[in-house]
Amino acid sequence: MNKTFKALAHPVRRQILGLLRSGPMISGDIAGHFDMAWPSLTNHLNVLKDAGLVHSERFGTQIRYRLNAGAAEEAIAAIMALLGKEEKDG
Amino acid sequence: MNKTFKALAHPVRRQILGLLRSGPMISGDIAGHFDMAWPSLTNHLNVLKDAGLVHSERFGTQIRYRLNAGAAEEAIAAIMALLGKEEKDG
DNA sequence: ACTTTAATTAGTTTTTTTGCTAATTAAAGA
């Protein structure tokens, strides 16, 4: 879970997740949304992937990234467990 | 919201929030839970406070920290907005 | 085989974060 929270800590990475909410995107298109060198962006994508928040798949010369719903659920559960009210028993 | 996510990125800070879930604690008692110099811990508390995740109040010579429920709710809402499924209209 | 397009990895520098020790502040007690 540590990797997940670390991944969410950077604004660019959160913006990437925001973009991917509306569907998968290829690396170059994602990079086009940011004022940043492409390799820097690739690094952010790797951080997200390593945290399991996104998935990647190659299609010919291009690589498509998509949001991983499962990890998203887990992240939400974790943050709720951490910040939510303490349950008085069951 | 950036400060909130930054604050959640460090394991010690998440553990502090975990401790505070069951009620307010004074600085020294929090520090006692960690294998770390007290000033380092104070710094983590400051990061949490700056993010609005905790509140502090002085009682005589000691300072009591408590979880800020409001900021917690906001953080949960933010992460759900970011990672949740895209709603098809209303 | 060579070129082009898409993207990544490698290596380095800069910036940010973390954690330490020493010094300081604040309140309370003797």
Added chain:
DNA sequence: TCTTTAATTAGCAAAAAAACTAATTAAAGT
């Protein structure tokens, strides 16, 4: 007022994260 207790702020060193350029990989077209 001097001391003790509780905690912070200041200043610095070490570690981690972020961003850049250059080099490399991978697939596909000519």
